[in-house]
Amino acid sequence: MxxxxxxxxxxxxxxxxxxxxxxxxxxxxxxxxxxxxxxxxxxxxxxxxxxxxxxxxxxxxxxxxxxxxxxxxxxxxxxxxxxxxxxxxxxxxxxxxxxxxxxxxxxxxxxxxxxxxxxxxxxxxxxxxxxxxxxxxxxxxxxxxxxxxxxxxxxxxxxxxxxxxxxTENEEINKVVAYINENISEDLTLDRLSEICYFSKSRLSHQFKKYTGLTIFQFIIKKRLTMARNMIRDGVPVTEACMQCGFNDYSNFHKAFKKEFGACPKDFRRT
CATH class of the missing domain: 2.60.120.280 (Regulatory protein AraC)
Structure with a gap:
C-alpha cells in the first residue's frame, strides 16, 4: 500500500x-x-x-x-x-x-x-x-x-x-495448519506434525502440499516471516521478533526477510 x-x-x-x-x-x-x-x-x-x-x-x-x-x-x-x-x-x-x-x-x-x-x-x-x-x-x-x-x-x-x-479442505491438514500458527516459536519438526494428524511423514508431506499449495517447510518459513514482520511493525525489537517466531539464527532470518519483503528487518522497521 x-x-x-x-x-x-x-x-x-x-x-x-x-x-x-x-x-x-x-x-x-x-x-x-x-x-x-x-x-x-x-x-x-x-x-x-x-x-x-x-x-x-x-x-x-x-x-x-x-x-x-x-x-x-x-x-x-x-x-x-x-x-x-x-x-x-x-x-x-x-x-x-x-x-x-x-x-x-x-x-x-x-x-x-x-x-x-x-x-x-x-x-x-x-x-x-x-x-x-x-x-x-x-x-x-x-x-x-x-x-x-x-x-x-x-x-x-x-x-x-x-x-x-x-x-475444499482436509480436517487433518487444518489441524496441522492451526498447530503451526499457534506454535510458531517451537521446533516444528515433521515428526511432531505427523503426530498431530496421525499421518505418516510422507503422506503428510503429500497432503499438505495438495491442500495448501506449499511444502511444509515453505509454509512454516513464510508464516514465521509474516508474523515477524507484523511484530516489527508493532514495535517489537527485531532480534526479539526473530526469536519469538522460531528463527534460531539471525543471519538466516535476515536473508529470508529481505528476500520475502525486499528490505532487511531494521530498514523495514525504520520505514
Missing part, C-alpha cells in the same frame, strides 16, 4: 495472471465479479461464484488460481487495521467481520443479489470520488468506505452456512 488508510481498485484481465502465494500487512477485501477462479487461503480452497467476497487479514497466506476461458474481473480493497479502528469512537467495530472470519476459519461471504448490487455501487462511488478533483472528494471517499464496511459486515453475519459446499 502507498496510502496509510485504504486503497480501492477495479481490475479486469483477459489473460489469466500468474499470482504467487503472498500475504499483506493490511486487511484485504476481494470482491469477485467474473472468471474461472478458485482461491486458496491457508489450506482451504474456495470455488468462487460471481458476487462472492473473500476476507483476508494480515497473517493469511493466500493465492488465486485463475483458469482461462472468461475475463477475470474483481474489486480489491486494502485497508489498514489502524484506519478501521478509528471508527470505534462511534461505538462500532468495523473489523468484526475479519476477526470473526479468522476465528471461524471461513473467509467467504456470499451476499444475495440485492446486497451485491448495493456493495458494488458503493465501490463505484469510491472510485469515482478517488478520481475526482472536485471539492471534498477525499472526504466522500472515506465516507463511502465507511458505508461499504458497514454493509460488508451485515452481509458477512447474514451469510448462510450452505456456502461450505464450495470449500
Amino acid at each position: 502507498i496510502r496509510p488508510d485504504f486503497e480501492c481498485y477495479h481490475y479486469c484481465d483477459l489473460v489469466p495472471p500468474e499470482v504467487d502465494f503472498h500475504e499483506h500487512e493490511f486487511y484485504e477485501v476481494f470482491f469477485f465479479l467474473s472468471g474461472n477462479v478458485s482461491y486458496n487461503i491457508e489450506g482451504r480452497t474456495y470455488l468462487l461464484r460471481p458476487g462472492d467476497i473473500l476476507l483476508t487479514d494480515n497473517q493469511d497466506i493466500h493465492r488465486p488460481e485463475i483458469r482461462p476461458g472468461k475475463p477475470y474481473e474483481r474489486y480489491v480493497i486494502w485497508i489498514t487495521p489502524e484506519y478501521l479502528m478509528e471508527f470505534e469512537d462511534f461505538g462500532v467495530n468495523l473489523t468484526d467481520c475479519f476477526k470473526d472470519a479468522s476465528r471461524k476459519k471461513n473467509k467467504l461471504i456470499r451476499p444475495d443479489g440485492k446486497s451485491i448490487a448495493h456493495l458494488k455501487g458503493i465501490l463505484d462511488r469510491i472510485l469515482e470520488a478517488r478520481d475526482s478533483g472536485e471539492f471534498g472528494s477525499a472526504v466522500l471517499e472515506s465516507v463511502y468506505l465507511c458505508e461499504f464496511m458497514v454493509y460488508l459486515n451485515r452481509a458477512y453475519f447474514s451469510t448462510p452456512d450452505i456456502i461450505a459446499e464450495d470449500i
Whole structure:
C-alpha cells in the first residue's frame, strides 16, 4: 500500500495472471465479479461464484488460481487495521467481520443479489470520488468506505452456512495448519506434525502440499516471516521478533526477510 488508510481498485484481465502465494500487512477485501477462479487461503480452497467476497487479514497466506476461458474481473480493497479502528469512537467495530472470519476459519461471504448490487455501487462511488478533483472528494471517499464496511459486515453475519459446499479442505491438514500458527516459536519438526494428524511423514508431506499449495517447510518459513514482520511493525525489537517466531539464527532470518519483503528487518522497521 502507498496510502496509510485504504486503497480501492477495479481490475479486469483477459489473460489469466500468474499470482504467487503472498500475504499483506493490511486487511484485504476481494470482491469477485467474473472468471474461472478458485482461491486458496491457508489450506482451504474456495470455488468462487460471481458476487462472492473473500476476507483476508494480515497473517493469511493466500493465492488465486485463475483458469482461462472468461475475463477475470474483481474489486480489491486494502485497508489498514489502524484506519478501521478509528471508527470505534462511534461505538462500532468495523473489523468484526475479519476477526470473526479468522476465528471461524471461513473467509467467504456470499451476499444475495440485492446486497451485491448495493456493495458494488458503493465501490463505484469510491472510485469515482478517488478520481475526482472536485471539492471534498477525499472526504466522500472515506465516507463511502465507511458505508461499504458497514454493509460488508451485515452481509458477512447474514451469510448462510450452505456456502461450505464450495470449500475444499482436509480436517487433518487444518489441524496441522492451526498447530503451526499457534506454535510458531517451537521446533516444528515433521515428526511432531505427523503426530498431530496421525499421518505418516510422507503422506503428510503429500497432503499438505495438495491442500495448501506449499511444502511444509515453505509454509512454516513464510508464516514465521509474516508474523515477524507484523511484530516489527508493532514495535517489537527485531532480534526479539526473530526469536519469538522460531528463527534460531539471525543471519538466516535476515536473508529470508529481505528476500520475502525486499528490505532487511531494521530498514523495514525504520520505514
